[in-house]
Structure formats: structure tokens, C-alpha cells
Amino acid sequence: MATIKDVAKLAGVALSTASYALNGDSKVSPKTKEKVLEAARQLNYSKNGFAMDLKRSRTNTIALILTDLSGPFYSELIRSVQDVALSHGYDLIACSSLGGKNSTAVKFLREKRVDGAIVLAHNITDEILFTSANSGFPIVVMDRMTSGEGLISVIVDGEMGGYTATRYLIDKGHRSIAYISGPSNSFDNALRYRGYQLAMKEAGLEEKSKWKLSGNFTRDGGYKATKMMMMQGELPSAVFYGNDEMAIGGIKAMEEGALTVPDDVSVIGFDDIQLAEYLNPKLTTIRQPMHESGSLAGHLLFQMLNGEEVNLSYKLRVELIERESVRQQ
Amino acid sequence: MATIKDVAKLAGVALSTASYALNGDSKVSPKTKEKVLEAARQLNYSKNGFAMDLKRSRTNTIALILTDLSGPFYSELIRSVQDVALSHGYDLIACSSLGGKNSTAVKFLREKRVDGAIVLAHNITDEILFTSANSGFPIVVMDRMTSGEGLISVIVDGEMGGYTATRYLIDKGHRSIAYISGPSNSFDNALRYRGYQLAMKEAGLEEKSKWKLSGNFTRDGGYKATKMMMMQGELPSAVFYGNDEMAIGGIKAMEEGALTVPDDVSVIGFDDIQLAEYLNPKLTTIRQPMHESGSLAGHLLFQMLNGEEVNLSYKLRVELIERESVRQQ
DNA sequence: CTGAAAGCGCTAACAC
DNA sequence: GTGTTAGCGCTTTCAG
Numbered sequence: 108m109a110t111i112k113d114v115a116k117l118a119g120v121a122l123s124t125a126s127y128a129l130n131g132d133s134k135v136s137p138k139t140k141e142k143v144l145e146a147a148r149q150l151n152y153s154k155n156g157f158a159m160d161l162k163r164s165r166t167n168t169i170a171l172i173l174t175d176l177s178g179p180f181y182s183e184l185i186r187s188v189q190d191v192a193l194s195h196g197y198d199l200i201a202c203s204s205l206g207g208k209n210s211t212a213v214k215f216l217r218e219k220r221v222d223g224a225i226v227l228a229h230n231i232t233d234e235i236l237f238t239s240a241n242s243g244f245p246i247v248v249m250d251r252m253t254s255g256e257g258l259i260s261v262i263v264d265g266e267m268g269g270y271t272a273t274r275y276l277i278d279k280g281h282r283s284i285a286y287i288s289g290p291s292n293s294f295d296n297a298l299r300y301r302g303y304q305l306a307m308k309e310a311g312l313e314e315k316s317k318w319k320l321s322g323n324f325t326r327d328g329g330y331k332a333t334k335m336m337m338m339q340g341e342l343p344s345a346v347f348y349g350n351d352e353m354a355i356g357g358i359k360a361m362e363e364g365a366l367t368v369p370d371d372v373s374v375i376g377f378d379d380i381q382l383a384e385y386l387n388p389k390l391t392t393i394r395q396p397m398h399e400s401g402s403l404a405g406h407l408l409f410q411m412l413n414g415e416e417v418n419l420s421y422k423l424r425v426e427l428i429e430r431e432s433v434r435q436q
Numbered sequence: 437m438a439t440i441k442d443v444a445k446l447a448g449v450a451l452s453t454a455s456y457a458l459n460g461d462s463k464v465s466p467k468t469k470e471k472v473l474e475a476a477r478q479l480n481y482s483k484n485g486f487a488m489d490l491k492r493s494r495t496n497t498i499a500l501i502l503t504d505l506s507g508p509f510y511s512e513l514i515r516s517v518q519d520v521a522l523s524h525g526y527d528l529i530a531c532s533s534l535g536g537k538n539s540t541a542v543k544f545l546r547e548k549r550v551d552g553a554i555v556l557a558h559n560i561t562d563e564i565l566f567t568s569a570n571s572g573f574p575i576v577v578m579d580r581m582t583s584g585e586g587l588i589s590v591i592v593d594g595e596m597g598g599y600t601a602t603r604y605l606i607d608k609g610h611r612s613i614a615y616i617s618g619p620s621n622s623f624d625n626a627l628r629y630r631g632y633q634l635a636m637k638e639a640g641l642e643e644k645s646k647w648k649l650s651g652n653f654t655r656d657g658g659y660k661a662t663k664m665m666m667m668q669g670e671l672p673s674a675v676f677y678g679n680d681e682m683a684i685g686g687i688k689a690m691e692e693g694a695l696t697v698p699d700d701v702s703v704i705g706f707d708d709i710q711l712a713e714y715l716n717p718k719l720t721t722i723r724q725p726m727h728e729s730g731s732l733a734g735h736l737l738f739q740m741l742n743g744e745e746v747n748l749s750y751k752l753r754v755e756l757i758e759r760e761s762v763r764q765q
Numbered sequence: 766c767t768g769a770a771a772g773c774g775c776t777a778a779c780a781c
Numbered sequence: 782g783t784g785t786t787a788g789c790g791c792t793t794t795c796a797g
Contacts, residue, residue, distance in 0.1 A: 111776095406782095
């Protein structure tokens with residue numbers, strides 16, 4: 108691998124001159140510059156990224172950390188963060204926190220391989236966040252309400268969402284409503300469930316403990332939880348799934364059990380994933396403003412990077428998307 | 437930011453001793469090691485990633501380069517590559533080639549910020565691939581047939597896929613079959629189209645030039661191309677969309693035009709994206725073995741990293757997934 | 766086992 | 782404008 112030293116030698120100039128020429132600094136004469144560039148071309152030279160980062164102690168890169176890079180749900184978020192990064196002349200890399208403490212994500216955070224990060228990964232502990240973030244290394248976290256030095260959060264109002272969904276079902280005349288929950292350690296799930304409870308209580312409705320099922324936020328989990336519910340004999344008139352993925356699994360289970368949605372049982376989800384409007388029936392759900400929240404997170408990160416003052420947390424509103432999976436009772 | 441120097445000083449040992457202790461080298465006495473670790477803890481020390489990479493001139497990281505991080509289609513691929521990376525003790529980062537020559541992807545490739553890369557991004561030119569790859573920096577490219585020093589390809593047999601899809605339609609009794617193509621610079625599209633042409637020719641069928649439409653591989657493009665086709669008056673009895681996304685858009689356009697799939701016109705796609713089986717009607721399509729190809733690409737990359745000999749290219753077979761969008765004519 | 770010292774490749778004062 | 786030089790923070794020989 109050719110180094111800048113080789114380039115300088117071949118071009119017959121000093122190291123620094125080569126560096127200046129390569130970086131487009133104005134204080135190099137055009138012909139010297141051309142000489143250097145030509146030498147670089149000949150040697151197929153390309154600069155060593157780390158050496159530069161080390162020297163500059165800045166990478167011009169931010170990281171987006173997700174639990175699993177492969178969730179279709181993140182598309183919009185990734186895109187909006189990417190747009191913001193690009194518009195600030197920064198690079199974006201995505202990495203996964205799969206593997207917890209030993210994951211790529213934690214390594215990048217701890218070893219400061221980027222200038223800042225946006226984190227949406229529940230398996231990154233608060234402790235890691237706290238010890239990694241500081242005024243020189245900002246982090247915005249999107250799946251919990253946590254803040255500290257260089258650490259802020261932008262979250263979606265899940266409680267409001269849970270309330271809205273439940274309330275909508277109640278307004279449609281439903282009286283027996285089940286909530287199929289996500290993982291018990293999920294902050295998002297807790298919020299949605301709290302919203303559900305609130306609306307139920309407010310309407311004087313009771314949550315039946317036999318319908319208290321968990322589907323782990325996965326399609327298969329939703330399927331199994333629903334099967335379980337169906338085996339219990341008595342069915343609610345509506346079920347609120349903690350997320351759309353579980354609702355998909357749930358609808359499948361119902362279909363298999365000769366139950367029609369929404370005629371036999373109404374279904375509402377949460378997230379508004381892309382698939383939602385292609386399901387049959389089209390899924391009524393609560394839309395998370397992924398684009399807005401990603402964009403906001405990105406902008407805030409750059410504000411912090413520039414040393415500007417920002418709030419400790421931001422909460423975004425959620426929206427009901429009425430489609431076909433809920434019927435008037 | 438505390439450096440290893442600070443840690444050494446606080447612990448009262450030499451720099452090298454601190455380094456050894458921190459890296460778990462065996463030649464440090466347990467109590468010295470503990471002293472160092474304690475000092476590191478106190479200072480909230482974490483090593484500087486670049487300095488290490490620079491010194492070691494290895495990053496233990498590979499990159500997966502995609503045109504757009506946000507395509508839902510990549511999920512399975514990402515997951516399989518990730519699994520392979522993890523099992524080799526490597527980190528994986530994903531980055532986007534959005535922005536072409538100035539993209540993050542190109543920067544990472546040229547500046548060697550990783551140890552190797554898997555590329556599935558048609559806007560990365562062959563030239564960049566050739567100048568970046570070498571025996572010390574392997575690249576496996578997944579969307580074209582290109583090879584060179586440290587550069588190999590694993591592709592899916594798109595031509596066979598195109599042939600299979602078209603042949604299936606013909607066997608179902610269809611005689612007028614349109615192919616809605618992807619971007620003209622797409623290698624994948626060219627392959628699929630060639631397969632289509634082959635099957636048509638073999639059956640003595642003719643491609644009508646008025647149905648020669650392009651949908652750019654996007655949902656919206658498929659929608660527009662289909663609208664265009666419908667405006668022409670005469671409709672084919674079956675249409676083969678270059679990918680599933682376009683088929684989705686196409687089906688929507690047909691629905692809006694009071695056309696029923698598959699009763700009025702049969703539809704076949706390509707890719708077998710997750711959505712395909714949730715559409716109404718469920719989409720008949722050609723499945724790309726994303727898991728297998730990602731896994732293979734990953735394994736090959738590591739073989740190259742280890743200096744092992746590998747073939748210049750690998751071609752994977754494709755599979756017809758029969759669902760509901762094609763009917764017997 | 767420990768410590769001193771030599772760089773990895775690059776940038777950015779600083780002097781000429 | 783151009784060249785000299787001092788590190789960025791780390792690993793790793795080599796001598797004690």
C-alpha cells in the first residue's frame with residue numbers, strides 16, 4: 108500500500124506539500140499540485156483513513172445503532188437519518204448491537220470510532236450509554252427516556268398511542284379488549300400498555316387476566332399468543348397488539364381458526380409498518396412518525412456536535428391510521 | 437479523554453505494561469493487572485479505536501455496502517452476512533453508496549477503513565472496485581459478474597430466473613406476455629430480461645414493443661408503467677415484472693383500473709420479498725436465495741482474508757414460488 | 766515481568 | 782509556496 112510518503116518522493120516534493128495538495132489546500136501552486144496528483148494516480152494511492160482520523164481526532168462519521176440491522180421497520184428511519192447526515196457532509200454507518208456487550212455497536216461507542224451516535228437498541232444498557240456519551244461524543248437515544256451529559260432522547264409518545272388505540276376501540280363499541288404485549292423489558296411496550304390501561308380504566312372496563320398474553324414483538328409470538336387466546340374458549344371482541352408484527356401473526360392464527368377479521372374480532376396494531384396496508388384486511392394501526400423522529404434525532408445530534416444547547420428529551424406525537432381491521436360493534 | 441498514558445501514570449506502571457494488562461496479555465502479574473484495570477476504571481478510560489487500527493493495520497471489521505440502507509429486501513441478506521461475520525469474530529458495519537463517488541461506501545473502500553467488503557450496490561463503479569480491491573483487501577460483489585485481484589462475485593442466476601418465470605407463464609397457457617423492466621444499467625435486469633427473451637423465442641412468441649416499459653425497480657415505477665400499458669388499449673394476458681416492488685405497484689394500478697388479478701391479467705414478480713405472500717392475491721414470484729447468497733459471500737470473504745484460494749465467481753440457483761397471481765389461461 | 770523507545774500514516778504548526 | 786518536524790494514541794520489539 109502506497110503512503111503519502113511514497114507519493115511525495117515520486118513527485119519530488121516534501122511530505123507536507125503532498126498532504127496539502129491532496130487535501131486541496133490553496134497554498135500549493137497548481138503545477139506542484141498536478142505533479143502530486145499524478146504521482147498519487149500512478150501509485151494508486153489512497154489515504155489511510157485511520158491515520159487521518161487519529162490525527163484529526165474526528166471521523167466525520169456518525170453511527171446509527173440498531174438491535175438488528177435487518178428489521179424492515181427501520182427503513183424510513185434510516186433514510187431520514189441518512190439524509191440529515193448527508194446534508195451535513197457527514198458519513199453514516201449502521202451497526203448492530205447483536206451480541207450485547209461484545210457487539211460491534213458497543214465497540215464503536217466505546218472506542219469512539221465515530222463522532223456521535225443515534226441509538227435504537229434496547230440491548231444497549233444505560234450504563235454503556237452513560238459512560239460513552241459526553242459533550243464531545245453526543246448520543247441520542249430513541250427507545251428510552253434517558254439523559255445525561257451529551258445524552259438526550261427523542262421518543263414517540265407510546266402511552267398516548269396506547270391510549271388512542273384503546274380509546275378508538277372503545278368508541279367503536281368494543282367492551283372486551285385484549286392487549287397482547289411485547290417483551291417485558293421493553294420500554295416501548297410498557298408505555299403502550301400503560302396507555303391501554305388508562306383508557307380501559309377511564310371507560311370502566313376491565314382487563315381480563317386470561318387474555319394477558321405476551322408475543323415478544325414478533326410475528327410468531329403474536330401467532331402463538333393468539334392461538335393460546337383462542338384455546339381459552341372466550342374471545343374478546345377486539346385485540347390490541349403491541350406492534351404490527353404481532354398483529355400479522357395474530358390475524359394468521361385467527362384465519363386458521365376460521366375467525367374473520369374484523370367481523371368476528373377486530374384488530375388494531377402499532378407502528379404502521381409498510382406491510383400494514385397490504386394485509387387483508389388492511390390493518391388499522393398507530394403510526395409512529397419514523398421519518399420525523401429520525402430526522403429530529405439527526406438534527407439534534409448535529410446541534411450537539413456543534414456545541415449548541417438542546418433539550419434533554421423530545422416526545423413526538425403518534426397518529427391513528429384507520430383502515431379495515433376494526434369494525435363498529 | 438483519558439489515554440493509556442494517563443492510565444499507566446495513575447497505576448504507576450510503564451506504558452507497555454498498561455497496554456499488556458488492558459489487552460489481557462499473560463505476561464503481567466495479576467496484581468499489576470488489577471492495578472491497571474482499576475486505574476482505567478477510575479479514569480473511565482476506553483481505548484482509541486483508530487490508534488489501535490493504525491498500529492495493527494487491521495480493523496477486524498468488514499463492511500456490507502448497499503445502495504440504500506433502507507431497502508426491506510435486504511433483511512435476510514444482512515442477517516446472514518452478520519451471522520458469518522460474528523462467527524468469525526469480526527464486526528460488521530453497513531453503509532450506503534448513496535451519493536456515488538462521494539458516498540460513505542466509497543470512502544470506506546478507498547480509505548481502507550475495514551478489512552474487506554461485500555458490495556451490492558450498482559452505483560459503485562467497476563473502476564472503484566478494481567482500484568480498491570487487492571489481495572490484502574478482498575471484495576465480493578453481488579450484483580454483477582466482475583472479478584480481479586481480491587475481487588470475486590457471487591450472483592444469482594437471473595437469466596435462469598427470467599426464463600423460469602416466462603416459461604411458467606407460457607406453460608399456463610399465456611401467449612401475450614409483457615416484461616416490465618428495471619433500470620437499463622442494471623445487470624440484474626439485463627439477466628432477467630434475457631431469460632424472458634429466451635423463453636419467448638423458444639416458444640415462438642413475440643415481445644410487443646408497445647409493452648416494453650420500464651419501471652426502474654420501484655413500486656411507483658411499476659405503477660406508472662402499468663398505467664401506461666393500460667392506456668394503450670390492448671393488454672397482455674400476463675405480465676412479468678422485473679421485481680416484486682414493481683409488481684406491487686402494477687397490481688395497484690390494475691386494481692384502480694377495475695382489472696382483477698389473476699382473472700383479467702396474470703402477474704409474476706421476481707425476488708420474493710417478504711411482502712409477496714401478504715399481497716392480495718398472493719404474488720407468484722421467483723425466489724432469490726438471499727440467505728444462501730449472503731452466507732456464501734461472507735464465507736468467501738473470510739476465506740480470501742485468510743489467503744485461501746477461491747473461485748472467481750459463484751452462481752446460485754433461483755426457485756419458482758407458486759402462489760395466486762397467475763391463472764391457467 | 767517491566768520499561769524505554771520506535772514507529773503506524775497522517776496533519777498542521779512553524780520556519781524558511 | 783515549500784520543507785521540517787512534532788506529535789495523535791497505540792502496540793510491540795528489545796534490553797534489562
